[in-house]
Amino acid sequence: MNYPLLNLFWTMLWLFLWILWLFLLFKVITDIFLSHDMGGWGKAGWTIFVILLPYLGVLVYLIARGKSMGNRDRARAMKAEGDFQDYIRKAAGTENRDAGARHVDELARLADLKNSGAISDDEYRAAKSKLLA
Template identity: 55%
Template sequence: MGTTYLAYDFPLLSAFWTMLWFFLWILWFILLFRIIVDIFRDDDMGGWGKAGWLAFVILLPFLGVLVYVIARGKSMGGREIKHARAQQQAFDDYVRETASGGTAAARPSHADELARLSELRTRGDITEEEFRRAKALVLGDDAPSASATTAADTGTGTGTGATSRQ
């Protein structure tokens, strides 16, 4: 009479089968949670549809997951890509906003910019003419005032201008 050897009769095969089942269970739970997240992420499905799929996946997990992957597996990837792109866009917008000086509340106000310009004029870093031009730009005037332009054209201004200093 011959004896039958099972995989568990050999210690190395026993460890292999144990590890295989362990990783299959981990894979199963990852798939189950991804499907549950996909059910909630789908904007096209209504509340009753989400409730039905969720009940099916939770009450009959193996059959529910198998049917969900067959019925809606192709669109799962599309929703995952859409979500990843939305996250990347939000991150890019955050980086751009932070790099450009933050929100509008964090940007200096007109009063802050005028105070800084006044301080530069007081220290002598800019001339009166440069101060007037910069003040006009800060206050929203696209062109400097007429008197400042004529003074610069006739050469009667007190300074040589920022472009001639460089």
């Protein structure tokens, strides 16, 4: 086997760059189709440009729409995070708690403060009567 180490390095580098290029190409194509600020003809034009002249098309797309591409990614991530947090709140049962459950939690917190000595008995009674009124 006669394949020098430097040739192996160059082959691995080109393979890595080719895979990186494929990821970038698919990212751009995905962004084209997920973009809500572009009409059908615009999406068709960008897709044809990116497919027929891939290197130039992706480069021009990144120059022309790269900043908004990042903003759209950030907005999608924030929406996904918000949806996930809403799901957790709903699953935990803290989304639509009634006033009684909140009063119970507040009374427990007041009792903990009294037991730890952070508030006096008089302050505890005043806060409790205010909460229950």
